Amino acid sequence: MVVVDDVHKWFGNVHAVRGVSFELPAGTVAGLLGHNGAGKSTTIRMVAGYITPDAGKVSIAGHDMTTARLAATRQMGYLPESTPLYPEMPTRDYLEFRGRLFGLSRAARRKRAEEVIERCWLKDVRDRRVGQLSKGYKQRVGLAASLLHEPRVLLLDEPTSGLDPSQVRETRDLVRELAQDRTMLISSHVLPEVEAICDRVIIFAGGKVRAAGRVQDLASSTGAAGYVAEAKLPASVSLSVLDNLRNIAGVMAINTSSLDAGWVRLDIQASRESGDLRETIARAMPASTIVRELRPKAASLESIFMRVLEQAAREEGTLAPGANSQSIADAAASNVAGGKS
Amino acid sequence: MNAVLSHWLPAWALARRELSSYFRQPAGWIIIALFLLLTGVVFAFAVLVPARPASMRAFFDASGWLLLPVAPAISMRLLAEEFRTGTVEGLMTAPVSTPALVLGKFLGSILFLLAMLIPTLVYPITLLAVSDPTPDIGPILAGYSCLLLLGILYLALGLLASSATSNATLAFIVTLFLILALLLVGTLGRQVEGTLRDIIFAMSLPPRLSDFAKGVIATNHVAWFLSLSALACAFAMIFVQWRRWR
Structure with a gap:
């Protein structure tokens, strides 16, 4: 499409x-x-x-x-960034105008304008000037206009x-x-x-x-899995526990952070090929520790995003040494050159 | 036929929106009010003079001068404001061709000019009613034609200036300079010889105005006004189209 x-x-x-x-x-x-x-x-x-x-x-x-x-x-319907509208026009008139631009007949214009007003919850503001509306309403007027010609x-x-x-x-x-x-x-x-x-x-x-x-x-496809564990580790064993965990085949890195009342959060990164490590991790804990949580980390879009950007930065780096920060500056410059890209 | 219609209908939509937009803002009403006030004063004190042959000449002279600031004020926002606020993005991503976009805007401003000139028809009507002997209708027709052509030319120059910037004030100033150039270029023409002199006189506006003032509607003058306006519109289209490529 x-x-x-x-x-x-x-x-x-x-x-x-x-x-x-x-x-x-x-x-x-x-x-x-x-x-x-x-x-x-x-x-x-x-x-x-x-x-x-x-x-x-x-x-x-x-x-x-x-x-x-x-x-x-x-x-195609298009909602530009920041939704530019004509502030002096009432919502209803603006939709009529957009309908005319797209060559809708008078009857079709009327019908479609009512439909999108209904669909975008604009009934309360149909006769208000667009310039007086809140940003949320303006956004919906923009959306309504982009839907007008189906x-x-x-x-x-x-x-x-x-x-x-x-x-x-x-x-x-x-x-x-x-x-x-x-x-x-x-x-x-x-x-x-x-x-x-x-x-x-x-x-x-x-x-x-x-x-x-x-x-x-x-x-x-972007590799790496991970686990989050929360445990109460007596200070005497905590170092040996971390060593045990690091020795598990497949574990790549562990980050710890202290929570209140002696609880510690372990952020365990593992390679994806190593399979489910939860049992191994649980066994690596000595009897004196209490584990209250142990779960695999879902790959969030954020972690994927960050990993992809890191990869991109690395690639840029190998393509042209030192060009990485330059390319980011370039992109920023293009932002300025394009008005707002 | 249908294809032609669907190509140009958006221009009509734009012209209508433009016209209504003038009247939704104080600026439109203020421009019309001031224009009518000043021309009204001229009419009352310089046209309606007892014991003199009835002539609208003073009204047309004053109106021509008034267009100098008024036309750029009408045209300055046509495209510049769209560029500044970003609303042009909504127009340039709608099924509207660039010529239809520019001509729609131009047409909208001409409609506003008409809305400003039409109320002044009460002056000649008054004159026809009260003065004896009744004035010649010829010079009045020529006067209005001239005013309209002058307005259209000024608006076209304004549209051109407005298409080149996103700053309405700058568009106003540039338009004023373009108009003044046409009005004053003749002075320069007296200093030079040969082809340049011919070109300069061909561009000069005042001799054409004085012909109209004599009550003559000469085809070559009408053609000059319209082709210069068309040229300005064409350049405005190029500037708008150029924004896609920048």
């Missing part, structure tokens, strides 16, 4: 997006992750047709974004940035609901949000895709 094929973008001599490719089959909900300046927004803007790529191709529902932009944009593809750039926690939850609920029958691409740096909504993630760093796929698949 969405195809991005080897897309490049330069801002001046800053190579902001460096050969990005991905494909979203119909019904996919994908999250675009990365630090600020990693090229997420530039990429989503190229997918939306706002910026033309310097090389490569974008197509939506089979329509090429450069040669058939009007046909492609008719299939697009098959929805692109959301940072849909919850700048919202307070309750607005974040409202917007997230709405997005999750919308995700049920659409192809979606959501750019975000809020990892739990992506984890909650998306079934696939695309991780960006330095203008390149560093990892892409389902969260579970990424978890297994």
Whole structure:
């Protein structure tokens, strides 16, 4: 439904997006992750047709974004970052205007405007000027406008940035609901949000895709498993216990942190090939210790994300020694050059 | 036919939004009120003078000068404001071609100009009613045509300036300079010889205005106004399109 094929973008001599490719089959909900300046927004803007790529191709529902932009944009709803709206227009009039832009007939406009007002919980503010609305409402007006022409593809750039926690939850609920029958691409740096909504993630760093796929698949492909244990270790045995644990085949590192009342949290990193080590770990504890918790660590999106970024930094380092901090600076510069990439 | 319609309908949507936006903000009302106030004063004291042949000349002269600050004020926000607030992103990712986007904006500003000029029709109507002998209708028609063409040209220059910046104040200043250049370039023309002189006089605005003031609607002048406006619009389209590539 969405195809991005080897897309490049330069801002001046800053190579902001460096050969990005991905494909979203119909019904996919994908999250675009990365630090600020990693090229997420530039990429989503190229997918939306706002910026033309310097090389490569974008197509939506089979329509090429450069040669058939009007046909492609008719299939697409787009919510730009920070949701720019016309402050002097009432909600209802704004939706009418967007409907006209997309060439909806008068009857279709009326009907669809009512539907999206209902769906995005905007009934209370239909006659209020957009400029007077809270950020959360503005975000929903933007979402409503992007849904007006019943697009098959929805692109959301940072849909919850700048919202307070309750607005974040409202917007997230709405997005999750919308995700049920659409192809979606959501750019975000809020990892739990992506984890909650998306079934696939695309991780960006330095203008390149560093990892892409389902969260579970990424978890297994990025190596390392881990366990968390909480135990009461008498001071006399604690060093020998740690030695015992380190000697277990497969254990790579242990971090300890003291909790209150003599409890210690052990963060045990192990290689994935070593299988389930819980029993071995339990046996390594002497009888004088009490273990109140021992569980395998679920690979969170955050740990995957951090590992992918570390890997990316290492690769950059080997490609050009010392270029790593430079590439991050480049990406930051592209942020400035692109207005806000 | 249908394809053509669906290509240009968004321009109409944009023009309507633009026009309504002027009236949703105080600026639109204030511009119209001040324009009517000043032209009203001119009409009352310089046109409605007893015992003189009825002529609207003073009104048209004053209106032409008033357009100098008023037209740039109307046009300065057309695109610059969209760039500044980012709303242009919503337009450039909608099924709207760049020419339709620019012409829609232009049309919106022309509609506002009309909304400002239409109330002034009470002046010639008053004049026709009260003055004896009744004034010639020809110079009045020529005067209005001239005012409209002048307004359209100024707005097109304003649209061009507005398409090149995201700063409305800068767009206002640049527009004012472009207009003044057309008004003053003739002075320069007297200093030089040959082809350059011909070019400079071809660009000069005041001789055309004086022809209109004589009551003549000459086709070559009309063509000059419209083609210069079209040229400004074309450059505005290039500037907008260029933003996709920057």
